[in-house]
Amino acid sequence: MKFEAIINHINKFANPSEEEIQSFIDILELENISSREYLIKEGQYCNYNHFIVKGCFRSFFTNKKGVEKTVNFGIEDWWLTDFDSFMNKTQTQLNIQATEDAVILKVSKSNLDIVLQSSLEINKYFRVILERVRIADQRRIQFMFNLSGEELYNTFYEYNPEFVQRIPQYMLASYLGFTPEFLSKIRTKKHS
Amino acid sequence: MKFEAIINHINKFANPSEEEIQSFIDILELENISSREYLIKEGQYCNYNHFIVKGCFRSFFTNKKGVEKTVNFGIEDWWLTDFDSFMNKTQTQLNIQATEDAVILKVSKSNLDIVLQSSLEINKYFRVILERVRIADQRRIQFMFNLSGEELYNTFYEYNPEFVQRIPQYMLASYLGFTPEFLSKIRTKKHS
Secondary structure, X not given: OOOHHXXXXXXXXXXXXXXXXXXXXXXXXXXXXXXXXXXXXXXXXXXXXXXXXXXXXXXXXXXXXXXXXXXXXXXXXXEEOOHHHHHHOXXXXXXXXXXXXXXXXXXXXXXXXXXXXXXXXXXXHHHHHHHHHHHHXXXXXXXXXXXXXXXXXXXXXXXXXXXXXXXXXXXXXXXXXXXXXXXHHHHHHHHO | OOOHHHHHHHHHHOOOOHHHHHXXXXXXXXXXXXXXXXXXXXXXXXXXXXXXXXXXXXXXXXXXXXXXXXEEEEOOOOEEOOHHHHHHOOEOOOEEEEOOOEEEEEEEHHHHHHHHHHOHHHHHHHHHHHHHHHHHHHHXXXXXXXXXXXXXXXXXXXXXXXXXXXXXHHHHHHHHOOOHHHHHHHHHHHHO
C-alpha cells in the first residue's frame, strides 16, 4: 500500500485520527525518481517537501571553487527539502539528487498549510520531527567544532552505519569535509 | 506585564485563542538571572526550555583540549535549551550562561507536553519556530563549509549586527571558530 510507510511514520510520533490521516494522505503525490535524477536544482523554488519511501538522496551545493559540497543525506522515512526555499519562497542554493532509484511522496506548501490549519496531530508530527532534526543539526555543529577527521568518520559510521554502505565514497568525503584520498586512508585504517 | 513578550511572540507565528494563551502562560515561571550565572551546566539534565525576555546567553562546551567552544547565542525572543537533553532526558554536554543580567520564562518538559496535547496553535507556534531554527542551522552548516574566516565574520555581522555589539569578542571568536587574535585582525580591517 503506497501510503504505508508515511502512515507508520506519523503514528510513531503522533496520534492522529483516521480523518486526520486521510486529510494528509489526500495531499500527497507519489513519484518515482531515477538514480542521479534531481528533485530540485540550484536557482529553483522548492514548492514541495519530500518524504522518502525508498531510496537515498543527497543535497549539495557547488562552492566558489567549483567543488561540490554535500550538506545532507536522506534515506527511507526522512523528509527532505531546502527548508529556507520551501518556507520563505526564495530561490534555493541547493541541489537534491537521488543516489539510487527512489520513490517519494511529495506535498506542496500550500496544501500542507491547509491541513496544518486544522489538524493538531499533523502539527505535532512535524514539530516532533523538527525537534529530532534540531538535535541532529546541533550534534553535527558540535562535531564539526570538536572532532578530528578520523573521529568524524568513526562517529558518522557509528550513528549511520547504513549510509556508509549505500553512498559513494566521494559524497561521504564531501559531507565530512575531506578529500576522497583522506577518507580512503581512514577507512583502510579502520577496516583493516 | 511579565508575559507581554511571549504573548506577542506566539501571536506572531500562530493564532491561539485566549484559552490557549492562558493555558500556556500558566505553566511559565519567571526567573531573574545575573550576568555570568548558568542556566544549565554540563552533566545536568535540562528539564526546562527557556524563553529569553531580556538579556543575552551563550551555550558552550569545553573541548578535549580544554578550550571553550561557543555553540549558540540567544537574545530576546529566543528559546534556548539543550534540545537533546530536554527531549531525550540525557545528561547535557553543554553549558548555558548569561552574558548579561537577564530575565527568562522557563517551562518544564512535562508541563509543556500537557499543553501540547490539547492546543493546536501552541503546537503550530513551536513547529514554526523550529522551522526557522532549522533554516538557521542549515545556513550555518553551509557557511562553515563554504566561507573563509573573513567572510564568516562579515556574514555573521550582516545577519546579527546586534550580537556583535553585545557579546564579548572572545565568545564571538569561539563561535566562529577563530582565535581572538584572528578576529581582532578581521575587525580592524573591516571597521577601519
